[in-house]
Amino acid sequence: xxxxxxxxxxxxxxxxxxxxxxxxxxxxxxxxxxxxxxxxxxxxxxxxxxxxxxxxxxxxxxxxxxxxxxxxxxxxxxxxxxxxxxxxxxxxxxxxxxxxxxxxxxxxxxxxxxxxxxxxxxxxxxxxxxxxxxxxxxxxxxxxxxxxxxxxxxxxxxxxxxxxxxxxxxxxxxxxxxxxxxxxxxxxxxxxxxxxxxxxxxxxxxxxxxxxxxxxxxxxxxxxxxxxxxxxxxxxxxxxxxxxxxxxxxxxx
Amino acid sequence: xxxxxxxxxxxxxxxxxxxxxxxxxxxxxxxxxxxxxxxxxxxxxxxxxxxxxxxxxxxxxxxxxxxxxxxxxxxxxxxxxxxxxxxxxxxxxxxxxxxxxxxxxxxxxxxxxxxxxxxxxxxxxxxxxxxxxxxxxxxxxxxxxxxxxxxxxxxxxxxxxxxxxxxxxxxxxxxxxxxxxxxxxxxxxxxxxxxxxxxxxxxxxxxxxxxxxxxxxxxxxxxxxxxxxxxxxxxxxxxxxxxxxxxxxxxxxxxxxxxxxxxxxxxxxxxxxxxxxxxxxxxxxxxxxxxxxxxxxxxxxxxxxxxx
Ligand SMILES: Nc1ncnc2c1ncn2[C@@H]1O[C@H](COP(=O)(O)OP(=O)(O)OP(=O)(O)O)[C@@H](O)[C@H]1O
Ligand SMILES: [Mg+2]
Numbered sequence: 287x288x289x290x291x292x293x294x295x296x297x298x299x300x301x302x303x304x305x306x307x308x309x310x311x312x313x314x315x316x317x318x319x320x321x322x323x324x325x326x327x328x329x330x331x332x333x334x335x336x337x338x339x340x341x342x343x344x345x346x347x348x349x350x351x352x353x354x355x356x357x358x359x360x361x362x363x364x365x366x367x368x369x370x371x372x373x374x375x376x377x378x379x380x381x382x383x384x385x386x387x388x389x390x391x392x393x394x395x396x397x398x399x400x401x402x403x404x405x406x407x408x409x410x411x412x413x414x415x416x417x418x419x420x421x422x423x424x425x426x427x428x429x430x431x432x433x434x435x436x437x438x439x440x441x442x443x444x445x446x447x448x449x450x451x452x453x454x455x456x457x458x459x460x461x462x463x464x465x466x467x468x469x470x471x472x473x474x475x476x477x478x479x480x481x482x483x484x485x486x487x488x489x490x491x492x493x494x495x496x497x498x499x500x501x502x503x504x505x506x507x508x509x510x511x512x513x514x515x516x517x518x519x520x521x522x523x524x525x526x527x528x529x530x531x532x533x534x535x536x537x538x539x
Numbered sequence: 540x541x542x543x544x545x546x547x548x549x550x551x552x553x554x555x556x557x558x559x560x561x562x563x564x565x566x567x568x569x570x571x572x573x574x575x576x577x578x579x580x581x582x583x584x585x586x587x588x589x590x591x592x593x594x595x596x597x598x599x600x601x602x603x604x605x606x607x608x609x610x611x612x613x614x615x616x617x618x619x620x621x622x623x624x625x626x627x628x629x630x631x632x633x634x635x636x637x638x639x640x641x642x643x644x645x646x647x648x649x650x651x652x653x654x655x656x657x658x659x660x661x662x663x664x665x666x667x668x669x670x671x672x673x674x675x676x677x678x679x680x681x682x683x684x685x686x687x688x689x690x691x692x693x694x695x696x697x698x699x700x701x702x703x704x705x706x707x708x709x710x711x712x713x714x715x716x717x718x719x720x721x722x723x724x725x726x727x728x729x730x731x732x733x734x735x736x737x738x739x740x741x742x743x744x745x746x747x748x749x750x751x752x753x754x755x756x757x758x759x760x761x762x763x764x765x766x767x768x769x770x771x772x773x774x775x776x777x778x779x780x781x782x783x784x785x786x787x788x789x790x791x792x793x794x795x796x797x798x799x800x801x802x803x804x805x806x807x808x809x810x811x812x813x814x815x816x817x818x819x820x821x822x823x824x825x826x827x828x829x830x831x832x833x834x835x836x837x838x839x840x841x842x843x844x845x846x847x
Contacts, residue, residue: 288613294643305631373627377686380591380621381644382613539553539594
């Protein structure tokens, strides 16, 4: 392992993060506050408890997931797209680093940033509703696993994209709808059977459900299935990344 | 022979189907300065990129100090510093950080003293805290060289290192390259300034349309292909070259006041003595003589033209 290289890339990416952290934090924090004002207070007051949890508290895990997914995908995609765009990727390709080292450092840096933002969102939510985390260990596990998994997806996106539009379209057109329809703001158990079945094809359902379980001990699907599906996505994305590097897809001429 | 890079039957076809390298075989000797010349699109950058791991070879093999560039990429790449042709930099980073980053990327532990030396050698020391986007083009070029030298490579590829660098700095850069060679670094450079190759290189390779058409020791090349020309300045302009001098294939220049005779330095007889005698017989007076050796540039141009 070329640990020096991992350290170099990771700290390079983190210094980029530090330069932009202010602006990266502001927008998710503001939207979280807005969600709480609209859903938590204005509408939430009229919504009965779900699974014995007040609506304001119910949406906390979903809100954290919403930011975590969006941030992971956009951080990681930008991190690898930018050197491709400017051409500085030549140095990465000519350096004695393995594909694994490249992925570990880029995905690690992107995941670190989104975990930091996730924690900040959680703290922001704590200003509006009292936070109860039943299983903190599981909570952290889901947080970290999700950040890594979706940073991998972002990495894939950053390699596939051939323009800034695509880089922004995918989170907007795919990640955001999947998160909204993935039970972030409701339990999929309240849906008619048909739509509930459809929802089960949405990967975000399993992430949100497992994450919510770690808070309140209840989820839309069982903990085992949540964890299993999360790991499945992780492995699937890893396989795609391995294929990308094996074929040099969009990286090497 | 002491080859540090061996390229064997290397071919590269890009995804477009274009074949940029055709069965290239080439050996670079340890410690030499090798200049790769060729017109735009000849395949110079492709050859360098393939050796450095940026472009995947279609067939053939390359070894660097005995390490295969694919099977043993770590060992091969850690010996190589690459200065790319394009000015690609991270605009927002500082000079110091980006050079230190390169060192880390190549697996070397931090060594501020070495980074300082490299920056000083390239006259970038007073810019070390500047953001890269505030540098001029020539400074960015030197920054790329600093990045390549940050990890103390044994082999240095310079893809048009002096494009856009002013005359003084070019001389400094040549001195730096020579100093590197003296410290044992092997250098492969491409350039469109033939005088640069003539000045710097130990050996010269010419590539055209993806094929290496010549590899030769510079001195021998100039000697072997070198033609000289003799210019005879006449007292009085003449209108045509007399019939009696036809065998010399003289050219009449400068409104008939100069006669140019081209001859081969390798021939047993240059023919100069007999030409001068023949001139006297024909009653043509001359006031001065000049000889000129053809430059590498002339050689290069005629080689590439022949190949087309
Ligand atoms: N990624 C690519 N895809 C398709 N064709 C390419 C690619 N890169 C280079 N080529 C083609 O390969 C040929 C060789 O290009 P290369 O960059 O190696 O030339 P060069 O000798 O470095 O030229 P120059 O002196 O202009 O730098 C050119 O015809 C170029 O158009
Ligand atoms: Mg080139």
